[in-house]
Amino acid sequence: MNDSQKSLQEAVKQRRTFAIISHPDAGKTTLTEKLLLYSGMIATAGMVKGRKGRKAAASDWMSMEQERGISITSSAMQFPYKDAIINVLDTPGHEDFSEDTYRTLTAADCAIMVIDAAKGVEKQTRKLFEVCRLRNIPVLTFINKMDMPGRDPLELMNEVENVLQIHSYAMNWPIGTGKDFHGVYDRVKNEYVFFSKTSHGGSQKAAIARYPANSPEAIEKIGEDIQEKLLQELDLLEIAGNPFSLEEFLEGKVTPVFFASALTNFGVEPFFDAFIDLAPCPHKRFANLLDGKEIEIDPVENPFSGYVFKLQANMDRRHRDSMAFIRICSGRFERDLTVKNVRLGKEVRLSRPHGMVAGERTTLDYAYPGDIIGVINPSHFAIGDTISLNGGFKFKPLPQFQPEIFARLISKDIGKRKSFDKGVLQLTNEGAIQLLRGYEREDDLIFAAVGKLQFEVMQYRLKDEYGVETILTPLPYECSAWIKGDMKTFVKLTNSTLVVDKQGNPMALFTSQWEKQYCIKQNPNHELVDVLV
Structure with missing residues (x-):
């Protein structure tokens, strides 16, 4: 492997490209906002359902989204989080826009499934999970709103398994629920993790205090009743729960489950830290040669390739343009690269490539497998187009x-x-x-x-x-x-x-x-x- 490939390999290892899926109002876009907050991309997290005077969510850039408090379009954002480069695809939760969500999921290597603790696994969640299953996308489960009245955590775990037909493993366990939600017990590190509200509610990072197992300070903090219930539930999980292995997670056979509250930031940072460790980096993708033979495209060994999974018009009102969103599958992208569009059978120059954060464009000089780039689209691209340096193959068609x-x-x-x-x-x-x-x-x-x-x-x-x-x-x-x-x-x-x-x-x-x-x-x-x- 030469120096160029080693550099590319390092860039690929850093990438985490994922989509967040859920039923409407489960807290999907709020969780995206908190990821931006913890990455340092925004100083204050906006609320999706903004009351008068509140900041609108940064990822919902369309005025209709801001008025209704829902996500209608998919948005793609990239930013660093600790030692990783995050590419997050925030998808529409409303079932009327499921086509856009299905197409966007093809660009993800992993998914975070957000579940409302009071409502459990809802209709749209089931549909989106099935798409992940069909494409062998590993899924992490984020059970949200634990600070609100909700269902029993064990009942929620059982529902995930029975309704979605997948094994689940609780990576942490809630210490109390509703108004008594103090934090979580980390089953991996065997420690209590407590959170405290800031004076600004959920708009700033929550303070975290950690205590080892059987810590007298921790027991005093939560009270004997909650402690006794917690130990009983932890014992039950050890005896009757499923084992966890990274290999089975990556194969889509088990989903790691995390309990938290995105609105108050309780459990958000530990979840994101675990996600970085668990989620896969970009991997090989299947494609077909023009004669129909199936091949694998390796992100490091193959030269530049990608495909168009989304078009969006009028993101810049001044220019009335259309943006083609391209998922890079292999090789290093360089600005002004000339590539072959297989469908058109001609070469196209990828000028003015952009990265996206909440509708704000930044010009890119380089991009790597797993990254999502936006290219101004003067009628050169259609949804599903394969583009590559050498041509000769097409990625699997979008449904x-x-x-x-x-x-x-x-x-x-x-x-x-x-x-x-x-x-x-x-x-x-x-x-x-x-x-x-x-x-x-x-x-x-x-x-x-x-x-x-x-x-x-x-x-x-x-x-x-x-x-x-x-x-x-x-x-x-x-x-x-x-x-x-x-x-x-x-x-x-x-x-x-x-x-x-x-x-x-x-x-x-x-x-x-x-x-x-x-x-x-x-x-x-x-x-x-x-x-x-």
Whole structure:
């Protein structure tokens, strides 16, 4: 290994690239804010659900996100944390934006699953965990809001195992819950870890005090009743709990569980420290040669390669541009590098590369495997594009999920048709909404989404970013499927509609699940698929 490869290898070992997944309101974006706080990137942590006068969360840069207190877009941020370089992908928690979240998860090497201690494993958490399982992404579990009334910790551990079908191992255990939440017992180091609130609540780092096991000072601090309950639960975990091994965690067979409160910073820093030790650095990825043969791309041994997992329009209002987010998979990236776009079959110069922190751009000269770079996108990139120095292969395609809500959308002002068309093109390119065209009439446009809120965001952004007010007319279709097979012999049902997606793939739209199942029976020589890969 030459000096250049050794330097690259060291850079790869430093990287931790992960996504944070959860059901809405579990505390995902709050946890991201606290990571920024503990890394020194921000001096004061903002609150996601900001009351009047409070600071908006730094990772939610869109005005609609700040108004509603939810994450709508994925944001990518890089910063140092102690001896590591963190690349965090903050994903939308709302299920209506699951497509964006699924695509973003492909760029992660690891995931942090945030669970509300009062609500346990919720619907969207289950969906996102299944995506991690499908892609063999190791998952750490952060059980949040332990300072609030919640469910029994043992019950929560059992639910993680039973609902998600994965072994769990408590890396720490709560000392009291709700208003009696004093801290955690570190099962790895066998010590008590106490936290105390600062005068600024959760906006500044919590003070930490550590005591060895059986410390009289610790027992006096928490009281005999809580101490007795703690020892009983720790004994039960030792007898009936699962063992933990790093190998099984990296294989996705066991999830290490941490109890904490992101809002008050109780347990946040010990969690991040453990994460750095446990989470994997960038590793080999599978790709296909142009003849279909599968190969492995090594982050150190192979020259530069990456793929586009997200497009985002109008991050800079002054320039009305579009940013392509690229996950680097191998080799060292250098500014102004000329690469091959496999889909287009031509070379593209990656000029003006950016790193991102909460919507603020910083120009990059170099980047390494695991890093996420943003490149201004003058129509050179589409979601899923593979780019590489040498070309000749493509990374696995990103999945497309069937839309379930359909509508027509027109501009209120006919004179703003040009702005309307430009906005629609940008938003459909970045995957914010799907645009379908009639199978026989190309000018018959139907907009499709996984969730209703996607339409609200589209209308909001068309008005806010392009000055176009729109009229939305819902359509009666409830589900859809891509059609594989000879369209000349496909039997179309009376109430269904045939369309093609942006890539020209034929789809059928149905008014009910029953109609869809009946169509499948009527077309035994065709395959109707819900996920296109």
